[in-house]
Amino acid sequence: MILYLHGFRSSPKSMKGRVISERMAELGLSDQLVCPQLPASPKLAMELALSLIEGVPAEELSIIGSSLGGYYATWLAERIGCRAVLLNPAIVPLQDLDKHVGVTTQFHSDEPFEFKREYIDELRALAVDPITRPARYFLIAATGDEVLDYRDMVKHYAGARQHVIDGSDHGISEFPEYVDAVLAFCGIEAGR
Template sequence: MIVYLHGFRSSPQSFKARLLNQRLHALGRGADYLCPQLPASPAGAIALVQSLIAGQSPQQLTLIGSSLGGYYATWLAEQTGCRAVLLNPAVSPPGDLEKYVGITTGWHDGQPFEFKREYIAELQALAVQHISQPERYFLVAATGDEVLDWCDMTRHYAGARQLVIQGSDHGLSGFADQIDAVLAFCDGAEPLA
């Protein structure tokens, strides 16, 4: 099973989520892919994903997280022992998202939603200071990310497999070029320790 966790203000309609969905369906593996709409509450998002992956063997599960979804995927991977692919992941979102407390809108539907002050504490509770088994992680980071610092990402995921893309952007507009490497990792082309 592959579960894609979108970023803040994003949705299952994101470019990368749709591309993964299309590719896995083309490979006859669409039934193995989930991309839930995550609620604004970090605790709610974690609870939703935990309900979706309950009973899954860590060896048969990969989380793919983009931006804030990468932060969630890291915490969940530490809890479950599964693989995680991080696409321009947020490393310290409690500070980054403070400015969004209040009403904001979704990228794809323009619908307003509230990002409550208590969500900052929920984010802090999900902090992973050091990943325990770097071989279970694959970082894809773009030096041209206009939102998050790719250097923070490479430091945080030290020892993990890393693909640093020169240029690009936060949304990884060239993600089609990395999708085969991502799926190979998801499929266990690199065995867990």
């Protein structure tokens, strides 16, 4: 089973969410992918994620997280002991998200999105430093990420499998080129 966690103000309709969903459908494995809309509250987002994977053995679970979803995926992987793929993950979102307190909209819809100041404390409670068992992680980081510094990612996931893209952007525009490698790390071979 794969749990995909989108980034801040994003949704399962993000490009990476759609690419993963479409590839899993092509492989006849749509039933093995869970891609929820996460609430703005980190605490509620993790409660939702835990409820969706309840009863799934760690060795049968992989989490793919993008940006803030990567921060969440790291906390979950440490808690559960499963594999995690991190796509330009947030490392210390507390410092970056303070400026986003307030009401705005989601990126892929006109749905309101409210980020409350207390959510920063909820994020603090999910911090993982350092990671344990780096072999269970696969980092894909872009040097051209305009939101987060890839060097922080590389340092935080030292010892993990890493692929650093020279250039690109925060959204990893060429993600379709990497989806099969991501799924392979999750135990799903594209040639099935």
